[in-house]
Amino acid sequence: MEYRVAVASRRRRESNDQEAGFNKYVLPELEVLMRVARSITGNPTDADDLVQDTLMRAYKSIERFDGRYPRAWLLTIMRNAQINRVRRKRPELMRDPDVTLAIVANTDSDAQTPESAVMDLTFDAAIEQSLRSLPPQFREAIHLVDINGLSYNEAAAVLDIPVGTVMSRLHRGRKLIRNDLTVDAELDGSHS
Amino acid sequence: MSLLNRLFRRNPGMSCSQVEAVMQQYLDNELDPSEVPKVLAHLEACKDCGLEAELYTRIQSSLREHQQAPSADSMDRIRALAQELAVNGPPEDAATADA
Structure with missing residues (x-):
């Protein structure tokens, strides 16, 4: 009887620890997880499923988490969950370079004059076009860091590559966009 | 200089x-x-x-500007799931499926 009470008491304590840990480390990161999942999967339904899967895994391993860098910890869990999901769905295809990410521009037109809004739309459209034409590994790094606001370390955790590789892909991707803009500007100039 | x-x-x-x-x-x-x-x-x-x-x-x-905020519906669903998970743990079928 005493043994049962002790076991029940220990389970209750563990459950309270899991709840506290979950509230402290996981709940504040939900929106970031949703955004990154959307980038990784390319569609909202799969993103929802991936986040659910990530939360389940995080719950199970939260007792072993040391409390440092919760976002990077969660993103690593998400990456592993996604690898498993892709393996289950398409074992022959771990990455589809043809999957394009739907992008919706979110411009604050109220704060602009009509002229600057048109200029910004042109600039934004050129960048969007350039982003779509980037090699997938560069586009992926730009999505995680520039669009979703992850740090180099966090992006490295998602992609399972060294931080230096994240930097290199990101910087090369940005340079390609920058060069595309310059070419566009030169072409526009030659037409006028 | x-x-x-x-x-x-x-x-x-x-x-x-x-x-x-x-x-x-x-x-x-x-x-x-x-x-x-x-x-x-x-x-x-x-x-x-x-x-x-x-x-x-x-x-x-x-x-x-390309950042896509998750829809309010999706966020509500995920928040509800996370809170349920925090309080009650994973559902029985998920726990069994993983075991």
Whole structure:
């Protein structure tokens, strides 16, 4: 009887620890997880499923988490969950370079004059076009860091590559966009 | 800045190529804080590098506009799931399926 009470008491304590840990480390990161999942999967339904899967895994391993860098910890869990999901769905295809990410521009037109809004739309459209034409590994790094606001370390955790590789892909991707803009500007100039 | 540097528009701190090598880290706030003042000083003194930094800042700002906020419905569902998980743990079928 005493043994049962002790076991029940220990389970209750563990459950309270899991709840506290979950509230402290996981709940504040939900929106970031949703955004990154959307980038990784390319569609909202799969993103929802991936986040659910990530939360389940995080719950199970939260007792072993040391409390440092919760976002990077969660993103690593998400990456592993996604690898498993892709393996289950398409074992022959771990990455589809043809999957394009739907992008919706979110411009604050109220704060602009009509002229600057048109200029910004042109600039934004050129960048969007350039982003779509980037090699997938560069586009992926730009999505995680520039669009979703992850740090180099966090992006490295998602992609399972060294931080230096994240930097290199990101910087090369940005340079390609920058060069595309310059070419566009030169072409526009030659037409006028 | 010395007269020679001013005459030849040279920056006494970092060179253009040194700044180019760290500019992206600087723009991402990932540069060693001790290097930041040197980069800033160069960007203020060197028109070409200053314009380059401005262009990258505009590119980043435009890219941020692509950020897709999750729908309110999705966020509500995930929050509810996370709170349920925190309080009651995973549902029986999920626990069994994983076991």
